[in-house]
Amino acid sequence: MAVTAKDLEKIRKEGLRALRETLGTVGMIKFLQMYSDGTGDYTKERQEKLGGVIKEDLQDYLREELN
Numbered sequence: 527m528a529v530t531a532k533d534l535e536k537i538r539k540e541g542l543r544a545l546r547e548t549l550g551t552v553g554m555i556k557f558l559q560m561y562s563d564g565t566g567d568y569t570k571e572r573q574e575k576l577g578g579v580i581k582e583d584l585q586d587y588l589r590e591e592l593n
Contacts, residue, residue, distance in 0.1 A: 545554040 542554070545557060549557060
């Protein structure tokens with residue numbers, strides 16, 4: 527199913543309305559300001575930061591932290 531520009535605009539408007547109703551105008555603006563398109567190369571930065579961390583390392587870490 528293809529999503530048209532009209533569909534995306536409707537979703538955007540409904541999302542903004544839901545945010546405004548839930549958070550109020552100021553809260554909605556602050557929430558939206560928390561997000562940006564970002565810059566850089568996420569994949570490269572992730573590899574640099576996490577290196578050889580594997581799923582088991584994360585599981586072990588969480589097990590230790592939660593006990």
